[in-house]
Amino acid sequence: MSTASAGTRARILYVTDYTYEARGRRYCDEDIYLSGRMGEEFDVVVCHPRDAAAMLDGFDAVVIRNSGPVMHYQETYDAFRARARELKVPVYNPLDGRGDMAGKQYLVDMSRAGLPVIPTVDRAADLRLLPEAAEYAVKPKAGADSVGLFFTPVPVLPEGSDGTLLVQPRIDFRYEVSFYFIDHDFQYALYAPDTERRWVLEPYAPSPADLEFARTFVRWNSLTHGVQRVDACRTPEGELLLVELEDLNPYLSLDRVTEEVREAFVAGMKASVRRLLA
The missing domain is CATH 3.40.50 (Rossmann fold)
Structure with missing residues (x-):
């Protein structure tokens, strides 16, 4: 209160x-x-x-x-x-977020549950569950901003690293897209049409199926208040796969949206903080 x-x-x-x-x-x-x-x-x-x-x-x-x-x-x-x-x-955001706020265990859990995420394991015994790929990404479960990330031609976990590192196939994708939410309300979407320039973003008009994909993860997280960014990649076959559920301090790329969208976001965030205070 x-x-x-x-x-x-x-x-x-x-x-x-x-x-x-x-x-x-x-x-x-x-x-x-x-x-x-x-x-x-x-x-x-x-x-x-x-x-x-x-x-x-x-x-x-x-x-x-x-x-x-x-x-x-x-x-x-x-x-x-x-x-x-x-x-x-x-x-x-409230401290009970289940996404990146709590580390990246959620990627393993979602992968096991069959949700549309990049296949992810954190134990050597589960490496066989990963699909074949030209390369695999290995990164710290508690990492961020690609700190500690490396690539390997075969799925591998160093000895003694079970539960601390994640292994994923390196996905071939057409582009990355981010969906931004305040509480459970969709605000806007941005995408990176050039796969080599992740943060050169342009407005993206999501389809109803795209929004339902993003809302799946917002509902899963169950945060009552706050700003969330759902990051996904579009595969060559057209499928969206979750890359990251950022619920601690997501960068919002407000300089990449129109003034109208930015004003609506600011108004929405003020209202959300008021609801938290109440």
């Missing part, structure tokens, strides 16, 4: 790392814009993720945005989560 009284503005701690350098994206530009727009309705204080735990007291909610991969400050992030729960401060 918000501690803001009637007639006062709620205090929001907005967590981001303006200095984080991401390939093909300027996180700082997006968060300078979005924190400013949130400031039209809330009293917003911006802080670095390493300072978030110490600054929690006195805020009505925390909004986590482009804070970079948690693996770079795992102990601090764990302390923040514990402190937020202790103080009962609402966090946006």
Whole structure:
């Protein structure tokens, strides 16, 4: 429950790392814009993720945005989560996300359940379940932004790495596409028509089948509030396969959408935070 009284503005701690350098994206530009727009309705204080735990007291909610991969400050992030729960401060996105927020175990679970994801295993005994491919990707289950990723011509897990690494076939795809949601409401979609330029995005008009594909994973995640990005690839046969369910701090590529879409997103996010506070 918000501690803001009637007639006062709620205090929001907005967590981001303006200095984080991401390939093909300027996180700082997006968060300078979005924190400013949130400031039209809330009293917003911006802080670095390493300072978030110490600054929690006195805020009505925390909004986590482009804070970079948690693996770079795992102990601090764990302390923040514990402190937020202790103080009962609402966090946006809520801390019970089942996607990337909790690591990439969900890819293994979804693959076992037969959902439309890139086939994924995390144990040597299951490597035989992977389809034949020219190459295989091996990456840390707790990784992000391709940190620790390598490719191999045969599916392999180093000795002693069961449960810590993921193995997937390297998929031949036509393009990658991302679907953006606030709570369970679809906002917009963007795609990368050039497979060599992942973050050179253009507006994408999803079909009803595309939206149902994306909503499958939003429903699976069961977050009551927050921003989610469903990343997928389109195979040569036309099938969509999930690449990633980003529910911690998804980059939104707001500079790649029209002003009308951007305004609608900002209004939707403000309303979602208001619902969280209520």
